[in-house]
Amino acid sequence: MTHDHDLVLRPTAAQTEAALNPPAGRNGGDLVVETLAGLGATTVFGLPGQHALGMFDALRRSDLRYVGLRVENNAGFAADAYGRITGEAAPLLLSTGPGALMSLAALQEAAAASAPVLAIGSQVPAAGLGGGRHGYLHELRDQQASFRDIVKSVHTVRTQSQIPSAIAAAWQSALTAPHGPVWVEIPQDVLLAETTLPVVTALDATPDEVVPRPELTAVAAQLLANAERPAIIAGGGVVRADASGKLLALAERLNAPVVTTFGGKGAFPWKHPLSLQSWLEDRHTTDFLEDADVLLVVGSGLGELSSNYHTFAPRGRVIQIEADAGKLESNHPALGIHADARLALTALLETVPPRPDRGDAERVRTVLAAVRERIDAQRLTLEQQLLADVRAALPDDAPSFWDMTILAYWAWSAFDARRPNTMHSAQGAGGLGYGFPAALGAAAAEPGRPVLAVSGDGGAMYSLAELATARQYGLDVTWLIVDDGGYGILREYMTDAFGEATGTELARPDFTALAESFGVPAVRTSPDALREDLTKALNTPGPSVVVLPAVLRMFAPTHL
Structure with a gap:
């Protein structure tokens, strides 16, 4: 009898000849890039450093495209966005110690947002490992420990023969639901030493499927079929699992209203009769969801933002579908189904x-009208008009990346992401500086399609160096900087809490002149000219900057 594995393990004569006669001049770094190419990678992000030079030298002998950013954290944000847009693991090449540690905030965002980032860092020479103090440049007592609490998995290499297996295992981990960042580290001498190992060819690192248990989906189906007032909360897991079509079909079959979380923007059509949109910081929405007798939560852990700052208290039965087992019932008792969103919705x-229509669309209209009346009463017409202008200027299929700024906070609730996987923000971990470098990563993923980044002036200061990256690679990113003279949202928070703000006012450069000094076209716009200027910038190939001086206010949320 012939087994499948016999066929896999038996090399052809040509393969044997190639394996016995590998090309000269290769090192451990070549094994890294050959493994990445064998796994299907086409693009890598990162920054070179002394201990990582073996990997970077190998890139010139590889067909992999390298996109180098100016700060490791920004390289991590770019890899995060590349992973979100493509659904592939995004390799991130880093050096040891300071270079590695500079990526931690980006990897925290990738972990919170379930973005598949494959970070490969160098290490001091193998003789310096083991927790001692050997005096190597960049040496950390335990570098892995700095990453272990953030990433999904840690993979260590001590010899060249371990490199392909370690990277393949990390790749599989990153792409198994829930997606997330992983960490591989390889000593400097292992990367630099000449190798006689055969060239790495295709590897199998197929992600594990997180399949729902059939007895649980049977109970969930029965509960939903008999519900009087069902409702659905769709989170980022729906987008990452490419399950938006399944969600739409189920919602229409059940006549169940759907609200999308801030991480799940675009998971459900904004103007669908059953769409409650994303007004999660509004008590009208919270009350509606609490009143559901069966609430289906798909791809969300119902964390702080998704639960209206933990004021949400469902009275009906909750069904929670979540690929991250640690999030199941972490905030509310539920029928917890550990599964990939697409597989569970299919089941x-x-x-x-089909459930008969019991006036569900009319109930949705009533809620949205109440939300609209409350927002309109706050007389925040400038903010709403700016958001409408951004929406009008941005092509429906163009991705946008939003930093932690007041216009982004508005966008979480009020922006119509017209396609799944097109609106992304840093609300997973909440770090500043995400928008522009993430947009660069998205532009590298799909050249020729315009990408929008939105930042405040405070967040923009984190990423100014990447104007050089945008220019060097000719990336099609338009960067909208809303300049209000400081950390606008913190100014509001502190003024509301303490009567005045401290540490929020910022000196800043002339952003248009600065961008032009990098060779990036820039324009200073106004609220009246924003739509026209943004449309022109997005339709012009290459990077551009649009600066909007404006002091915006946040709408008042209602928690009680």
Whole structure:
């Protein structure tokens, strides 16, 4: 009898000849890039450093495209966005010690948002490992420990023969739901030493499927079929699993209203009769969801922002579908189904019968009208008009990346992401500086399609160096900087809490002149000219900057 594995393990004569006669001049770094190429990678991000030079030298002998950023944290944000846009693991090449540690905030965002980033860092020479103090440049007592609490998995290499297996295992981990960042580290001498190992060819690192248990989906289907007032909360897991079509089919079969979380923007059509949109910081929405007798939560852990700052208290039965087992029932008791969103929704669609319409669309209209009345009463017309102008200027299929700034806070609730996987923000971990470098990563993923980045002036200061990256690679990113003279949202928070703000006012450069000094076209716009200027910038190939001086206010949320 011939087994499949016999066929896999038996090399051809040509493969044997190639393995016995590998090219000369290769080192451990070549094994890294050959493994990445064998896994299907085409683009890598990062920054070179002394201990990592073996990897970077190998890149010139590789077909991999390298996109180098100016700060490791920004390289991590770019890899994060590349992973979100493509659904592939995004390699991030880093050096040891300070270079590695500079990526931690970006990897925290990738972990919170379930973005598949494959970080490969160098290490001091193998003789310096083991927790001693050997005096090597960049040496950390335990470098892995700095990453272990953030990434999904840690993979260590001590010999060249371990490199392909370690990277393949990390790749599989990054792409198994829930997606996330992983860490691989390789000593400097292992990367630099000449190798006689054969060239790495294709590897199998197929992600594990997180399949729902059938007895649980059977119970969920029964609950939903008999519900009087069902409702659905769709989180980022729906977008990452490419399950938006399944969600739409299930919602229409059940006549169940759907609200999307801030991380799940675009998971459900904004103007669908059953769409409650994303007004999660509004008590009208919270009350509606609390009143559901069966609430289906898909791809969300119902964290702080998704639960209206933990004021949400559901009274009905909750069904929670979540690929991250640690998030199941972490905030509310539920019928917890550990599964990839697409597989679980598919299982429900196979068993849930149609539910008759009981005026569900009318209930949705009532809620949205109440939300609109409350927002309109706050007389925040400038903010709403700016958001409408951004939406009008941005092509429906163009991705946008939003930093932690007041216009982004508005966008979480009020922006119509017209396609799944097109609106991304740093709300997973909440770090500043995400928008522009993330947009660069997205532009590298899909050249020729315009990408929008939105930052405040405070967040923009984190990323100014990447104007050089945008120019060097000719990336099609338009960067909208809303300049209000400081950390606007913190100014509001502190004024509300303490009567005045401290540490929020910022000196800043002339952003248009600065951008032009990098060779990036820039324009200073106004609220009246924003739509026209932004449209022109987005339609012009290459990077551009649009600066909007404006002091915006946040709408008042209602928690109680």
